[in-house]
Amino acid sequence: MVLPDGMVYVGTSLPTPYGRNDPCLIDPSKPVAKVGNYAERQTTYWPSYAEVSPDARRAYLTWLASGRRDPAADVGFVFLFFYGLERRVLLDAPVDERARFELPAIAAELRGLLSAYGAASGSFRHHAHQLLEWVELAEYPPRLYEKPVPALAEAYELPLYLRLALGQTAVDGVPVPVHIALAWARMAPTVYLRTPAQRCADEFEKMFHQEYETQCGRGIQLPHNRTKLKFSYHPASSGFRGSSEVHEPKLTFGNIPDITVLTGPTKKLQAVVDAATKPLESYSRLVGRDPAFKESLEAVLQLPEPLWPLAVREVIQNLQSRMVDGVAEMTFGALLAALNAKTIFTKEKTLALARVLEASGIGFEPDVLGEAKLPKPEDPVVVFKLPAESGAIRGGSSFHVAVLTLQLASTVVGSDNETSNAKAGFLREAVRSWQHLTPGQASRLLALLRLLHQAPTSLTALKKKFEAVELPAKEAIAAFMATLVRPDGEVSPAELKTLEKVYKTLGVDPQKVFSDVHGAAAGKRLTITPAPAKDDAGLRLDPERIAALQRDTERVSALLADIFVESEQAQGPAAASTTPVGEQPEDTDAAPTSTTLLGLDEAHSSFARMLVSQREWSREDLLDIAGDLDLMLDGALEHINDAAFDAHDIPFSEGDDPVIVNPEILEKIRA
Structure with a gap:
């Protein structure tokens, strides 16, 4: 039988350190059967060519002749061959120049064996990786930390490659580079990687880079501690075992320290890992339930913006291209379809969507981040481009007064279809003239006007917002609503009827509608001054200066500051639940309390x-x-x-x- 690939010992004598023949030796004097199946288990825990059966010898030789890569082979035959590689590296290479010359070929063979059999046997994987580390690092290069990290096997201790690279940073006085720190975090048995870091490996790597720079600057600086780095090889072959001792070859590395003995640097590393993992939790849970959602909108909404894939960025750009004059109107369901959403949107996901759109320069009405009621799929929504220098886009009592004003105005504007466009135009010009607004707030209010034109706010929904307001302030707001019916020069019966409802909702005497409308038509200046005990400042509304409403809203805000944040109760019981019927609560990834032995x-x-x-x-x-x-x-x-x-x-x-x-x-x- 021809063994074309070599790398075996053949002969009748090959002493081990303890005198007997090495178990890897192929002894031609031993009988060999005519047939043998290397897929069958035919060896003991520590196989020896001299001691196995003739059938097993035939099977082993057949496996060697076949190229040593058949995944069906029993791992006992793989170990028998591996014993020969161990001997060549550990016993021959230190004293034989020819053996040292063969080390690169042995390293390549080890990689091939690991590829074929590493997944099938944890024991073989451990021993083969250890021997490969020995081969590659026996004559270690300087500044290993500057080189890319090769594929490393997980073990109960940090791989020698990383221990050596980390020790070199300590000796050279340089910070640990981020690629070494990442490999350290992934391979160290004392660092715990939660499920998101393992399930979402690519995303975790990006977040790790970001957090490592944030927390550690140029990198963790390791001390030059006293414990020296040593590598003790645990042989697989029984040829290294005597009756009461084991021959364990050792590598030493001069004054390079073994930093794995220290706990302080590991704690710093764990803090970076935890910070990088936290933003991935929601994304990990969604992808864990259905990997098909990995690049869906629902999943991406859970990620920090720098981690968005190109496909999602293109979807956002397509939405921006649909805006005419910076605005687009559609149903909420159509918006989700445009963004390739695949599941029912919960409250949490809708809020996340609004945040993502704002991060992309797109505003969203209704303003769910301002605690507006969540839209249903059939409800209208308005998306709009936020100005580059938008400033604050919500908040502040004067802004809330403006929102309330437009919501009340929508009930009046929508009461007469023939004139509503003119009144809507009047309101748009009024909003543009309000100098107290930031560009972002003005853009949001203009979008709100479009939304209110399609779906005016009901007086019932607004009533609660005015329950705590003093009567003089309610009368001032009612008088402002009376001025709104005058832009077109006509006041219809329907408009008067709507105004009466508005006054009743505010708790203002409906009989004042006629006098206020006539006062507005005459350009009368309306002045209301609360009692000094209530407020030292008077409230003035001037119908002739409606286009400069900010002067009045600044005064109204003192009376209305506490009523413009909509409560959870006002949104109704359906909005309080963030999990649709039939959807199970998301699982959590809890970190264990310890990674110690x-x-x-x-x-x-x-x-x-x-x-x-x-x-x-x-x-x-x-x-x-x-x-x-x-x-x-x-x-x-x-x-x-x-x-x-x-x-x-x-x-x-x-x-x-x-x-x-x-x-x-x-x-x-x-x-």
């Missing part, structure tokens, strides 16, 4: 993670680690042992110098 506190957990990174420790090394963590060495070892006994009924470590880590505890932690 064995229920230990952060310092002892960090110490325990360092301990399991190699089998044997000198007391001197452990004193450095304990010092970095502000722990007393003997007390820390005893505390960790107690926790191990409580959790698994086995000790964590034994001995005083050296300190030997119990191999069983490592298997428990990996499990």
